[in-house]
Amino acid sequence: MRWLFGPVPSRRFGRSLGIDLFTRKTCTFNCVYCEVGLTPRTTDTVDVFAPAEEVLNELRQYLTEHHDDLPDFITFAGSGEPTLHRDIDTIIHGIREMTTVPVVLLTNGSLLYRENVLQRVLDADYLVPSLDAGCPETYQLVNRPTAAIPFEKLIEGLLAARKAYRGHYLLEVLLVDGINTDEGELLKLKKWIDKINPDAVQINTVFRPPAESSVHAVSEKTIRHFAEIIGEKAVPVAYYTGRGVRRHVQGELLRAVILKTVGIRPCTVQEMTDSIGVSQKAMANAVEKLMASGKIYALDFDGVRHIALVEEPEKQKDSSK
Ligand code: SF4
Secondary structure, three states, X not given: OOOEEEEEEEOOOEEEEEEOOOOOOEOOOOOOOXXXXXXXXXXXXXXXXXXXXXXXXXXXXXXXXXXXXXXXEEEEOOOEOHHHEOOHHHHHXXXXXXXXXXXXXXXXXXXXXXXXXXXXXXXXXXXXXXXXXXXXXXXXXXXXXXXXXXXHHHHHHHHHHHHHOOOEEEEEEXXXXXXXXXXXXXXXXXXXXXXXXXXXXXXXEOOOOOOOOOOXXXXXXXXXXXXXXXXXXXXXXXXXXOOOOOOOOOHHHXXXXXXHHHHHOOEOHHHHHHHHOOOHHHHHHHHHHHHHOOOEEEXXXXXXXXXXXXXXXXXXXXXXX
């Protein structure tokens, strides 16, 4: 699979089949918490990345082969900002014609102020933009955006989307310990959230190894406190738990699925066990073999062991630009 990955474990969207429209990190932001790593160069240039036909053909084949075991959601995610793709509307329409599995668009929301970009995403079942800051200064600290998108434009886009979009509008706030968590910042966030008026506010934190190693998750207490500030719309993001479905993926195939999964982002062994749906023993064997062959390695983040992909020399070169 070139443009699909997973299904991967998602705290917010269960077993989620991912669509990654990019071959390398491409984003308007360079968030300190990004689990894909640093953005080589932020951009606001909309372009064609993954060819729409290729993405749709791949998805068609996947859905045919897995018709008795469909994912909970099909999610635009992965290594970049999906609204930078000029043909995202064609891809969303194509998916909607192909399946009833709901389409989720995770976006940093930075381009929604542009009318043409906003029009392209209106058919997604779930629109999930982010807001991590209540003021321009914190926005610069957390999201480190391209200069072309100041805080005011981000807010303008989030408000415009609320007016135009008719599906489930979920705003995500990711709290980073000590950066966007003082009381004043939380209250400013609350003010913007009230203006935007999303259907729900997903409160998230840094669960996976971030772009900047100095960045850490907030405590559950902080998440609970912010949820109280937000009120009834708050949905603190819980730890992912699998559905307990067991599949007979093994050998080469299981190892290939693991490599694809951790190639998108580091995962814990438990997350992969739940998401792929194999036994603990099969997963442990496969992980051990991949470790021994030098394809993956263990990475500690906040005391939790994750499995990460050893990058190819070419990829390392790209991400160091
Ligand atoms: S977290 Fe999302 S918006 Fe931020 S840099 Fe990574 S891909 Fe871009």
